[in-house]
Amino acid sequence: MNGIEQIQFIDLSSTSVIFLFLVGFVGGLVSGFIGSGGAFVLTPGMMSLGVAGPVAVASNMCHKFPKAMVGAYKRYKYGQVDLKLGLVMAGSAILGVLIGIRVQEKILELWGQAGSNLYISLAFVVVLVVVGSYVFRDAMKLKKSGAVDNVVTKLAQKLQSINLPPMISFGTANLRISLWFTIPVGFCTGMLAATIAVGGFIGVPGMMYVVGASGLVSSATELVIAFVMGLGGSIKWATIGMVDIRLTLIILAGSLFGVQLGAIGTTHVKDYMIKFVMGAIMLIVAVSRGLAIPKYLTDLEVISLSPATNKLLMTVSYISMCIALGIGALIILGAMWKGIRAEKAALALESKEATYGPV
Amino acid sequence: MLGRLKKWKSAKSTIVRPDGRNIRGRPQTFESALEAVPLGSGPELHDLAAEEKLQIPGEPRKILVVAQGEAFDPDEIDYTVNLAERLGYDIIALNVGTPPPRSSRFYQVLGKPWREAFVKRASAAAARFQAQAAKKGVRCRQMVKFGDLNKAVEELNQEVKRIEFMITEPQFNKQEVTAQVTLPVFSLRRYQGYQGGKVMAKDLRKKKMTYLRYTIGFGALSAVLYAAVFTNSATVTTYFTMGGLYAALPVTTALIFSFVHGAFASNFWSALGIEASRKATQPRPAARRPVRRERPRPRAELRA
Structure with missing residues (x-):
């Protein structure tokens, strides 16, 4: 690919600008809150506006790393980012990305574009259903039990107790674990990022349930990983001239508002809320990608469906993906609103007590 | 008969503190000393309440706070009141005035009015001390003496019983005080440049205005940047796509x-x-603390 010669950049209409800005905002809000997200809607969204696939991926990637940087900085200020954990994970994630791309290329070579699409959708569905349902169940359990602090899983406790050098202490995450157990988590994050563009769906649950960090720290640390991977990816795509900076900047305009709001939101909610939002989004996205599978199967001539049915399924799939993001954003805003109100009420009571004595 | 005895006993041994709590076993006679200090004339070392010899059994223990001049240091007041509350002690606040030499013309003519004025100012300054003490249920009595500080303290120590120790202002010279006073002396030390000093709460409206100014400033800059890219x-x-x-x-642009x-x-x-x-903001894990960490408030150190 030689960039400009082959790729036609689209003309921007005001509708598409508003659409990109809004999706950027909502995507930013979700990723500021759960550490990732938004990309899965943005890439197909841009493609639906007529942007070529590689340009959509490249422009999306180029908006992702500055957004992640701003989000990570904001959450670092709140004391939620474990920089060391983020960098260790990012190191192994890069390895995962490289191998993930290789796997993709191999599949493309063997089964063509439809095979590749099917692989991506299957990866989406399997990973999101398995991990998403676990995260969601855990969030519901935590909500019911009313636990305020992070509950470390038995798996994480077991892994932390194994003394396999080099052992690393992570200050903010408040844990000590062997490097050998963080590497697979980072690696899988990278693999998933290379496959479905949202590594956080493995990275965040991996840090929560395998490494043993809290939801708050995991989602914040994921932003560091997203920054490192996004920067690497952006440089790679930019060297072949695929980044449409106009698209990047429009999305960035919305997402920088969103990511900061999402980061602020994490300070107003309980830890399980992050898991709740993440689980909910993952499950809805899984359904969305599941709806796209019949089309790829038809392309591979495994089943036969009418083009109209396929088109309908794809539309429903995309709409449900937008719904996933929308629901995530609504839960975040709702929880945040509640949190801010509760805090204001507590502050008012406090000042009243300071003036008049216990009320 | 028994009832009357009980009534008498309870009246003698219970004092209600300003905060409503009862203190058992404290004599009531001290209450009168909380009033303004009467002014007298006579000897150079002049105890304004000398006639009150507090030698009652169960006499409360006291902390002596000394100020050279009419004003007390605010940190000294804070520290002493808190300490007295914790220990259940009373406070004696002593102002020592240093009049001009006796032989001088000024003293002969204006000595008495000067002292009267000093006592007035000292009483006004001590009112704050007493108010703060009263809030915590601590009894605070003010006294004024003139002349040499050490002699004044020594004399007071003889007159008032059960002064346990003395607290002096930060600027007091250590050697000067400790050499002649037969009391444990604590002087407050105030650190300069300490960590986490008293930070005044910022005016919320001012803060919001600052944010608004920054919002407008950065917003304008951002708009200029966007315009620059999209017009060209x-x-x-x-x-940008040359690879x-x-x-x-x-x-770089994205950054x-x-x-x-x-x-x-x-x-x-x-x-x-x-x-x-x-x-909800979790504090970042604290960095390793330096070995000697300065404290944000004055602390007493023993110089006995």
Whole structure:
């Protein structure tokens, strides 16, 4: 690919600008809150506006790393980012990305574009259903039990107790674990990022349930990983001239508002809320990608469906993906609103007590 | 008969403190000393309540706070009142005035009015001390003496019983005081440049105005940057997609926009009043503390 010669950049209409800005905002809000997200809607969204696939991926990637940087900085200020954990994970994630791309290329070579699409959708569905349902169940359990602090899983406790050098202490995450157990988590994050563009769906649950960090720290640390991977990816795509900076900047305009709001939101909610939002989004996205599978199967001539049915399924799939993001954003805003109100009420009571004595 | 005896006993041994709590076993006679100090004339070392010899059994223990001049140091007041509350002691606040030499013309003519004025000013200054003490249920009695500080303290120590120790102002010379006083002397030490000093709460409205100013500033800058890119989009797209080393262009641009537009967005939310929860923000794990960490308030050190 030689960039400009082959790729036609689209003309921007005001509708598409508003659409990109809004999706950027909502995507930013979700990723500021759960550490990732938004990309899965943005890439197909841009493609639906007529942007070529590689340009959509490249422009999306180029908006992702500055957004992640701003989000990570904001959450670092709140004391939620474990920089060391983020960098260790990012190191192994890069390895995962490289191998993930290789796997993709191999599949493309063997089964063509439809095979590749099917692989991506299957990866989406399997990973999101398995991990998403676990995260969601855990969030519901935590909500019911009313636990305020992070509950470390038995798996994480077991892994932390194994003394396999080099052992690393992570200050903010408040844990000590062997490097050998963080590497697979980072690696899988990278693999998933290379496959479905949202590594956080493995990275965040991996840090929560395998490494043993809290939801708050995991989602914040994921932003560091997203920054490192996004920067690497952006440089790679930019060297072949695929980044449409106009698209990047429009999305960035919305997402920088969103990511900061999402980061602020994490300070107003309980830890399980992050898991709740993440689980909910993952499950809805899984359904969305599941709806796209019949089309790829038809392309591979495994089943036969009418083009109209396929088109309908794809539309429903995309709409449900937008719904996933929308629901995530609504839960975040709702929880945040509640949190801010509760805090204001507590502050008012406090000042009243300071003036008049216990009320 | 038994009832009357009980009534008498309870009247003698119970004092209700200003905060409503009862103190058992404290004599009531001290209450009168809380009033303004009477002024007398006579000897050079002049105890204004000398006639009151407090030698009752169960006499409360006292902390002596000395100020050279009419005013007490606010940190000294804070520290002493808190300490007295914790220990259940009373406080004697002593102002020592240093009049001009006796032989001078000024003393002969204006000595008495000067002392009267000093006592007035000292009483006014001590009122704050007493008010603060009263809030915590600590009894505070003020006394004024003139002349040499050490002699004044020594004399007071003879007159008033059960003074346990003495607290002096930060600026007191250690050797000067400790050499002649037969009491344990604590002097407050105030650190300069301490960590986490008293930070005044910022005016909320002022803070919001600052955010608003930044929002407008960064917003304008961001708008200029966006306008620059989109009015020249053809040129920008051509150069930004040339690949190779030109890859630095989109990456750097994205970073610059994230700084400017990010600052705009951040101030925008703050100006709207949407900020992180103060309670929920987890403090970053504390860095290793330096061996000697200065404290944000004055502390007493024994110089006996």
